Every structure is written in C-alpha cells, then in structure tokens.
Amino acid sequence: MLYQLPQIPPPRDCAIFLDIDGTLLDLAVTPDAVIVPPHLPGLLRRLALRQGGALALVSGRALPDIDRMFGPGLAVAAEHGAILRDAVGRLRGVVDEDAALRGLLGRLRDAVASRPGTLLEEKRFGLVLHWRAAPGNAASLTALAEALIAPHPSLTLQHAHEALEIRVRGPGKAEALEAFMGIAPFAGRMPVFVGDDLTDEPAIARAIALGGRGLHVHRDFHGDPAAVLSWLESGLNKDGGDHA
Template identity: 45%
Template sequence: MASILPEIAPDWALFLDLDGTLLDIAPRPDAVIVPPGLVDSLRGVAARLNGAVAIISGRPVGDVDRFLAPLAMPGGFGHGSEIRLPGGAPTPSEAARHLPGEWLVRLREAASGWPGVLVEPKAHGVAMHFRLAPEREAEVRVLMESCAADCEDFALLPAHMAFELRPAGANKALPVEVLMRHAPFEGRRPVFVGDDVTDEDGMEAARRHGGFGLHVGRDFRGGSAEVRAWLARGASA
C-alpha cells in the first residue's frame, strides 16, 4: 500500500537534494534545466519556514548558486565538503580534502579515449560520468577504484550513471548535523528529501533529530516533477 505523502508543515526544517530531486537528471551535468517556478517555490517555502530550507548536494556551491540564482541558500555542497550557514559564506567542512592533482590527469587521459565519458572536477572531489557511454561502466569503475586504492582519504561512491571520488569523511549527514545546531533550523523537525543512495545518510540524520526522510522513488510517484509541485503547494499554503 502506497504511503500518503505529507504536506510541508510550519515546524519543519527542510533539506533538499538537487539533481534527481528538484531537477530532472540530464545527460550531462551542465545540461540540467531549472524549471520555471522552482526558485519562487523555494523562496516561498523558505519564507513560510522562517528560512529553515537547505540544499544538500553533491555539486559544488558555485553550481548550485548558479542554478538557483538569485538565491544563495544555506546547505551542504560536495557531499558535505562545504557548508554554508544562513547568511554566511560557504566554508570547507571538517571532511574537506584536496584531490590529488595527478588523478585528474589520469581520468582526463582515459576519458579522451572513451567518447561520451565525462570528467567533472569538484572543489574536493571528482566524478566520472558514463551516461552517454554505458558500455564503459566497468572500465570507469576500475579506473576510479585504482585511484581510491592509492589514498585512504578518499572513497569511491556510485552515483547516477557515474562514479565519484569524495573525501572519505564527507556525506550528506554532516551538513544536516551542523545546520540543526543553528537558527533557524535548531528545534525544528528535519525532513530530508532525496533520490539517491547518497541521500540515505541525510535521511538517517533527520531521523536522529526526530524527523524523517522522503525518497523521490518511493514517496513521489511523479518523480522530481511531483517534488516541485509539492514545494509549490507548500509555498502557497
């Protein structure tokens, strides 16, 4: 029996993943489309929750700010490698690590011979996408595993048609834990909305603070379009 989707309540602190949750997955990381009305919905929900809305994304903060301009929302970026408190500037978290420069050289050299495989550098990590070349999945995995084996500071993370190297201590629970210690999040009921295995850490953190998680695939039958409609309802409630 399908669960009943709860509507946004005024005592929530809302933590939102970006790709696959607010935005539809695109063939390339730079090809995502921000649907009309999304920024207005986020602004409206944030006003209703006294600012307790955060974006928790694997993307770097610059990407998120560009997509959601003119908003510069609090949250966690790079899987928690960077955190921005309300009204503040993004700063590296305790989990942040610098990616070995030689890894980018190795990945880009390999990708140059694999049409359709894309390398996405991040502030504290790197992703290798094979959505446009699914037959390269095993080769991308082996290459990324070889990098991770060289450095215990980084861990290999499966993603949507991609593999990512991120700092071993970085995850989406970290920004939830940090933000829940600060106004306006403190004392509210945290709700984490995400679509991927990387979001499960954030959902578990929300549960530890008396809240819960909503999974796009399990709780939103219409996918990210339904998430956006849900936000629009919450903004106008």
C-alpha cells in the first residue's frame, strides 16, 4: 500500500491537539523509558506560539509526568481529559476523586509485585497495569482488573497498547477536545487531532465532526512518530520567520 503524509502542514489558523505516546514519542517497554527527542519541547513551544497558544497535549499520562517530559506552560488534557490545563495555565478538574479507585491500590500493587516485568502506574484518576515487558501476564491481569471493578459502577476499564487502565468513569479525549474548543484561544479555529490508540479514536472522530481533521499515526503517518514530528516541523518551516 502506498502511504502519503497529510498534504497540508498544520495551518496557522487551526487548533492542534496531540496525543503523546505512540504519536510524538515511540512507545517504550515502560512509560518511564520513553525518549523525548531533545528538540521536541522547543518544537511544541514554537508551534504553540505560532498558533497563538492553540496547541494542547491530550494524553492518558498524569499532568506532573507530562510537565516533567515537556516542561510546563503548554495546554494539556491529562489523564484522558480528567484534568485540563488551559493555554494560560488555569487548571480545571473535570472529574471528582474516587475512593473506590484508591481502595484497589493494595491489590494491584500486590499483583504486579508477584509478576516480574509488569508494573503499576499510579495516577489521580487511573491505575494502569503495564505488561509490555511481560506479555504473558495480559490475561491474568485483565481478569483481575475486571473482577476488581465489577462492584464499582464509578470505575471503568480502558484498554491500551500492552496495558489496561482502571479509571474513574468520566470524560475522555473527545470531550477534552470539545472543552478546549469552547474556550480561547481554541474557539473558532479548525481542530486538528493526531493520535494512535483506541482512546484517540473518539477524539479523531470528534475533530472531524467539528469540521476539522482527525489524523491517525498508523493510517496517516506510516505508524511513525518521527513522521508526525516532521509534519509539525513542516508547518513551522512553511512560514519561515517563526523563531523561538
């Protein structure tokens, strides 16, 4: 099959929404092992500047984790949209903390402790079981998670690449995108969302429904985050004269 990169570079008058893992960064064996290309934080900052601030990272990761990787200052939807930080740094908690989720912590910590190569990522609104380094544990950890959430209607499961998240039921990435589109400086622009995972599909569909573009790393960028970065750079270079 012949793949083509999206024909247009990100235009100046759009609002750009970017997933992180698998979209801007190659997936790694654990979430902490991803490598952030040294030029990427600066690239995102220049793009955000050029877009008048209308650029947001939209990720399942926790907010402090995202800031550690990219530095503070960007608009972010963290934990799949449970936490929003707008372009001027205002925080909006969209979801209430959930006691049932905290109550599962002990069982989940024990589960990964007894399964070498697995790990538990602990966030405010989600607990993620990762088994990329030990995929033989997928079935047993999935069964455990299903059993643990069964008595708790406030919790739901979110499947991802070699991982399963138990998360507080609430808005997802599509709702995060729509929330940003309702506020400055996003409002009135054309949304462009780029993602790679199951959690991104609703946001891809929402961007298209709102008259924008929904791009998938595998369908539109050969499955290669480096191609996404080149595409973003092409948007900057097209105008020339934009400097950090």
